Amino acid sequence: DQQVKQNSPSLSVQEGRISILNCDYTNSMFDYFLWYKKYPAEGPTFLISISSIKDKNEDGRFTVFLNKSAKHLSLHIVPSQPGDSAVYFCAASELAGGTSYGKLTFGQGTILTVHP
Amino acid sequence: KAGVTQTPRYLIKTRGQQVTLSCSPISGHRSVSWYQQTPGQGLQFLFEYFSETQRNKGNFPGRFSGRQFSNSRSEMNVSTLELGDSALYLCASRGTSGARVDEQYFGPGTRLTVT
Numbered sequence: 001d002q003q004v005k006q007n008s009p010s011l012s013v014q015e016g017r018i019s020i021l022n023c024d025y026t027n028s029m030f031d032y033f034l035w036y037k038k039y040p041a042e043g044p045t046f047l048i049s050i051s052s053i054k055d056k057n058e059d060g061r062f063t064v065f066l067n068k069s070a071k072h073l074s075l076h077i078v079p080s081q082p083g084d085s086a087v088y089f090c091a092a093s094e095l096a097g098g099t100s101y102g103k104l105t106f107g108q109g110t111i112l113t114v115h116p
Numbered sequence: 117k118a119g120v121t122q123t124p125r126y127l128i129k130t131r132g133q134q135v136t137l138s139c140s141p142i143s144g145h146r147s148v149s150w151y152q153q154t155p156g157q158g159l160q161f162l163f164e165y166f167s168e169t170q171r172n173k174g175n176f177p178g179r180f181s182g183r184q185f186s187n188s189r190s191e192m193n194v195s196t197l198e199l200g201d202s203a204l205y206l207c208a209s210r211g212t213s214g215a216r217v218d219e220q221y222f223g224p225g226t227r228l229t230v231t
Contacts, residue, residue: 042225046221101164102161102163103149104159108158
């Protein structure tokens, strides 16, 4: 049972354009969402996060949108740069309460390629 | 501030052997989580330690175990290795200003190959 899904295995975008990465979740107990970027042979790097009490969070070129009713979130990268080419993971955590400590549930990842 | 460090970076073991991986969290971080990454299953949570206590455990067999020391460094151990244990093992640490997960910061991982 995959509780966090990234349905697009890959995305190809031209430099300077917008990249939109999508993520869906099924567990209504999730209340905190994160995006990570990963290069080969390295650990995931934290990018941006959003709490369920918000619907948008922005940090420079990165914006995350959350639609709780649709159980959907997306990461927008504007403008996209070749250095953004990596695997992007969506992750979620449940409400604190004993079973959620330190646990992130990850999607399968989307490979983003930004062409010069 | 130094990031999360993991040793060794690469390891080759034979089926039936055991292995111990080490993780040093970011200075001041007391929570350490471990994840397994495989092509088929993606990133899966193994367990989390805080103040030398395991607070949460994922759905892995008892062959996977861990511990945390008083300086917050953590080790994970896999006994009786199987071919399917070949994976990238990632350690993540986070600050603990509250009971929330918040952002976890990952190390580079240990690539374990079981032959």
